[in-house]
Amino acid sequence: MRSGEGTAFCAPGDEGCSGSVAFGCENVVKHYGEVRAVDGVSFEAHRGEIFGIIGPNGAGKTTLVECIEGLRTHDSGSIGVLGLDPQRQTRLVRERTGVQFQTSALPQRMKVGEALDLFAACYEQPADWRDLLARLGLENKTGSYVETLSGGQRQRVFIALALVNDPDLVFLDELTTGLDPQARLAIWDVIRDIRDGGTTVVLTTHLMEEAERLCDRVAIVDHGRIVALGTVPELIAAAEVEGNMSFAVDGSPPLDRLRALPGVSYVEHLEGRVVVHGNSARFAQEVMGVLAAVDERVHDLRSEQPSLEDVFLELTGRQMREGAPA
Amino acid sequence: MTVAAKLVVVQTKRTLREPAAVFFVIAFAPLFALLMGLIFGNDPVPEFGDRGYIDANLASITAIVVAISGLVVVPTDIVTQRETGALRRFRATPLRPLTYIAADVVVRFALSMLGIAVMFVVGILAFGAHAHGSLIAVLTASALSVLTFLAVGYALAAVLPSQGVAQGVGNVLVFPLIILSGAAVPLAVLPGGVRQGAQLSPLTQLVELLQGLWMGQTWSENSLPVLVLLGVIGLATAVAATFFRWE
Incomplete structure (x- = not known):
């Protein structure tokens, strides 16, 4: 969900606010000199x-x-807090x-x-x-x-x-x-x-x-x-971030079949361990389906889900930021 | 108990728990009188017009303590509370800013007056100091001086950015003003030009007011120092009200 989408605004004195909305912001802007510290924010908290x-x-x-x-x-x-200004x-x-x-x-x-x-x-x-x-x-x-x-x-x-x-x-x-x-x-x-x-x-x-x-x-x-x-x-x-599944395998892993799966973006193979990166609703099942069909012994299977941190870094970038006021 | 009364109680307790505050706000004046009395005694000497040291100088010790308090202790303390976020914490409540400041001023005023009163008691009882004028008038002038330098302290706290700067500026101001005031060094020993320049300092005016009243002069003979002190209160309050920040 992106900002501004479907936010019902809670104005001061608005009767509806005393119901389910704790506070609401609509198009709030705050400058410090030339810097727009808050640049048109609209949302509400329940x-x-x-x-x-x-x-x-x-x-x-x-x-x-x-x-x-x-x-x-x-x-x-405008900002309304508990129906107040x-x-x-x-x-x-x-x-x-x-x-x-x-x-x-x-x-x-x-x-x-x-x-x-x-x-x-x-x-x-x-x-x-x-x-x-x-x-x-x-x-x-x-x-x-x-x-x-x-x-x-x-x-x-x-x-x-x-x-x-x-x-x-x-x-x-x-x-x-x-x-x-x-x-x-x-x-x-x-x-x-x-x-x-x-x-x-x-x-x-x-x-x-x-x-x-x-x-x-x-x-x-x-x-x-x-x-x-x-x-x-x-x-x-909603974010385009990937999880991964990884496993160790004795012998040669079915890399081509994994790469061909829908939702798989890339496959790494390092020192006997395979990491399959991807993001789809049936990602884990698809990978396991391939593994179930191979003859080689597969062990130490792990699954890592994308976390909020992945989403955060995806949306805000990875470069260091310093010196700006919090 | 109202919040104002609670603030007064808590601020008083806090001050009494802080050894440095107890020393500078309450104990300094009586100890200074005691020390000077023990060193110089109170026997009549020609340089003080055949009066004793304590007789001639007791009243002006008030000027030294209010100057140290208003120029160093008060601004440093308030700026520290602003820097640590203690003032900000109060600002997030419905407490009216004036209530907080009024309680703070009441506590600082009362504790300073306590120290000054004990100082006069020490001078009078231990060294036989004698007010030729009205002691009530001297204490009233002392109260006026405490208020004046509290206002100066608030004004400095409002305009100075940090604890370090407050301490530095306070010390740079306080020593020359005390030396030029006649409270520590008789003005007679200073060169003529310096002596005239010293008349511009409110602290010098304060010393003349206190010594004048102690020696039996009337208020009307001291209208200039009183006007100067009232002017400083007005100016400092305006500066504080304009620039005071809670964070």
Whole structure:
């Protein structure tokens, strides 16, 4: 699915928005001087989904999300968040949304409980923050200074701060970057719980595995535009990326018959191992059909499916990008 | 408790937990008075018009501490909070920016005044310093000076880009201004031209106001320094309001 296709726009005050749409963008543009950081973006996120935004550094992800959050003003186009205008109804939007920043900190020498209590007081209808800390496994850390916590614990404090108003919509930026695998898995469980509780989650991430495992739908952003949007299987199916099947064989492999299969793009033969690249609905069955008919012994058969990372690289290119603002 | 009250409580606790902040904001003024008193005593000497060192200089110590606080401590602290993203975190809530700033100013003001009050108590009780004028007037002028340099601190934080620059600019400003103020070195020992130039510094005006009131002058005899301080508050507040950034 490409951007702009069939997106029903969620305008401020639009009755339909209070239904299934958490936020919508239509033709949003944001310039920094000559650079179009966000270049005509239209899409919407559904209520109760984990919506992923991925893209290379400098693709415009953060700027786009900050426009939706109302932390930055866009130049043209419109944005509706929970049926509100984030530029004119900023405080109302903040009452009902939560934000976890990639680069954020609390003032030094503040205890976890003090921070939650203080931020809860910023909202008209705060959640019970003690309950929230317990859900995040931080109930014993109320009296600890934030700066003394481990990376995973600190990240959970910032998630708690983003949820302290029991938001309808929460934005999480680079949630698990720099965390160890245990902490990462634990935080993913937390995010699924949040979603299952009815909160819409917008997740900006660099980690393909995170997007693949966690997100109900993913938008790939590049050069300020959405270049693809859909569920991960949809994105993989729509992109022209290949999987492969590989096997070892004693004797001479049936290379010509494999190359002749529909959907096979090329076949490699290296040191007794054959790798068949291709992409079709019956690709695996076709390859196995050929193998079943040969006399030689075939072993160590493996299949690799295309991943979100393959789609991402296919759509955004493989060249290194540095120096551009995130 | 309202969010403003909570902010005041948390900011106070945070400051009291930070040894450097406790030293510069609260302890510095009394310790400075104590140290000067122990070194110079308070016996009458001719260079201070037959008054003692503490008698002649106690009030102007206020100028030294508010200058260090407003030119170095406050801007460095605020810029650091901006750089680490702590201010940004507040900006993503419905909290009104003015509520945050008001609470911050209240805490810094109260803790600075505490340090200054203890300084006067130390000077008076330990060294027998004697205000010829009204002590209330001197404390009122001190309060005005704390507010003035808090505004200057916010203005510097608004225009300076990083913690390192804030620290550097603060130190470059603070030492010449203190030396030219007459609070550390009597202005009489400076060359005539420098002495006249020093009159342009708001800190010099502040020292003259504090010493004048301490020596029994009236407010109306000190209308120039008061106007200068009010002017600095107005200018600094305008700069801060125009250029203050949350991230």
